[in-house]
Amino acid sequence: MTLTTATAVIDRQALVDNFNRVKTFAPKAKVLAVLKANGYGHGLERIARALPQADAFGVARLDEALALRAAGVVKPIVLLEGFFTEQDLPILAVNNLQTIVHNRQQLDALTRTQLEKPLKVWLKIDTGMHRLGINPEDFDDFYQALSASDNVDPDIVLMSHLGCADDKENPVTNSQLALFEQLTASYNNEKSLANSAGSYAWPQTRYDWIRPGLILYGVSPMAAPEQSAQSLGIKPVxxxxxxxxxxxxxxxxxxxxxxxxxxxxxxxxxxxxxxxxxxxxxxxxxxxxxxxxxxxxxxxxxxxxxxxxxxxxxxxxxxxxxxxxxxxxxxxxxxxxxxxxxxxxxxxxxxxxxxxxxxxx
Incomplete structure (x- = not known):
């Protein structure tokens, strides 16, 4: 008799297969693989090492990004909640970390500090989820302020986040898409809108970067039961x-x-x-x-x-x-x-x- 205690078996090949499957949804887009919350419970460093083909990694907070750097991960890393204090900014610069900017306090801190090299910034617009993001009417002001700052890399990524993409019948996604397109159509910057559900179900949202999270781990991001992981062609990790x-x-x-x-x-x-x-x-x-x-x-x-x-x-x-x-x-x-x-x-x-x-x- 051999007793096994509670064990989480992590299937690296399933993860790679899921990544490749997601790439088929948006073959021309770059992939920011989301690893926040300890890689959705699968192990932050473990998942990063298993996905060298990702173009960048997304984490929620600075300590997660620093853990990846300490583990030898050299890929671009984006802080999805942005930085929390002005004192974080030199740490971002030294460790070559990218940040989302989603509020006035971050903008002010970034433009008044002195950095040895500019930071790559993702400017987040609130197109209707009303969680993080600048108001649409403030977009031009934020963009111009960031573009004028020596602390900001000129290649600013424009982004927003979808709140209802898991439901293909919900009109909110089309409303968000229309607003995002209206605001950014005249800009040649790289753009990012699609999360896991957007990557799968909403082709118009895929743009230059997709940001898959849950779907990489073999779980369907869709609300409808018939849109199961198996039907999407993904496997549990x-x-x-x-x-x-x-x-x-x-x-x-x-x-x-x-x-x-x-x-x-x-x-x-x-x-x-x-x-x-x-x-x-x-x-x-x-x-x-x-x-x-x-x-x-x-x-x-x-x-x-x-x-x-x-x-x-x-x-x-x-x-x-x-x-x-x-x-x-x-x-x-x-x-x-x-x-x-x-x-x-x-x-x-x-x-x-x-x-x-x-x-x-």
Missing amino acids: MTLQSSLIAVRALKAGEAVGYGAAWVSSEDTTIGVIAIGYGDGYPRHAGNGTPVLVNGRRVPLVGRVSMDMITVDLGKDSRDEVGDLAILWGQGLPVEEIALHATTIPYELLCNITRRVQIEVV
């Missing part, structure tokens, strides 16, 4: 798995777990799997959430504990202690688990905790 650590008979009418939240309606066999919310498995996954045990689907029953979950193996079960259980990934889409847990795949992938073992294949 992470398979979260563990093993059965107990198998026991349960009689009809007996309960399982905290609060006696699930009671068996018939004689059955219960399996206990060594994984829980302490590993990042969603605590709110409900009864019936599928788990793969020996390749077949069985339902989660009872409440998710910190270190364990229980599944109904069925009265005719032949499963044994040590048998493999897959929580999501190969054969079981993380999107499906997210639906059962009333959350999104992003959260599940990013919530993998430090005690989960990593196996790279």
